[in-house]
Amino acid sequence: MNETLIYFWLQILHYAFEATKNPTNDFTGFLLMNPQLLNDTDLPLSYYKNDTLFSSQAKTTVVLPDVKPLPSILPASSASAINKMVNKNDSTLESLIDTLDDDTFRKQFExxxxxxxxxxxxxxxxxxxxxxDGRRAAVNKIFDGFKNFIQNSPMAGKTTFHFTMTYFWIQMIDLAIAQSSKQINFEEFLRLNPHLLNEALYLEYYKKETMLNNPIARQEMVLPDVKPLPTLVTTTNKK
Known part of the structure; x- marks a missing residue:
């Protein structure tokens, strides 16, 4: 079963039903006015990329189109309201995850x-x-954990493991931990280190093409080409 494909056909059928007149008021007349509905292969792919539509995430939850939006009889204001509701739901889910204690969060991740x-x-x-776990043990656990989660969880979507990006964030987080109080929780840690929430932080150290367009960077560690990564030694010397 593919939840996204089911939703797609429900949306397309509903749109066709509302947007076209049926000359005979039966199913034959409906198809006569909407022959595109008989194209069960190409029609979905005019809205979705093939990899997106048949991804593991699309099978278990509704994924939005990535070629063009689905047709809608709703006015733009209503569509905007729906998008706000979706974003609100995502935010609510994130908030619920924030309430998980560390043991539960780690168990669910693993x-x-x-x-x-x-x-x-x-x-x-x-x-x-x-x-x-400390850096020595943690690094391999993070690498393996990310790889396994990406391979086994529908929440990862089309994410692929990126060695250099993962190492970059390990380095930045480990440095921030070393410079922060030891007895704080994750939310307090982020309040002390808000720069970590900037997903584009790596651009201060890497050219975009080096990090994102270099296949070697996905497989192994590639050194920064803008400026060196900070270390506890370099940041201490600056003080």
């Missing part, structure tokens, strides 16, 4: 049941391992 794979979620995963 069993691929965590209902988020946002930047903030990834920060917390790395923070948890680095805080509780």
């Amino acid at each position: 069993t691929y049941t965590l209902k988020s794979w946002s930047h903030k979620t990834q920060l917390r995963v790395a923070w948890l391992y680095l805080t509780y």
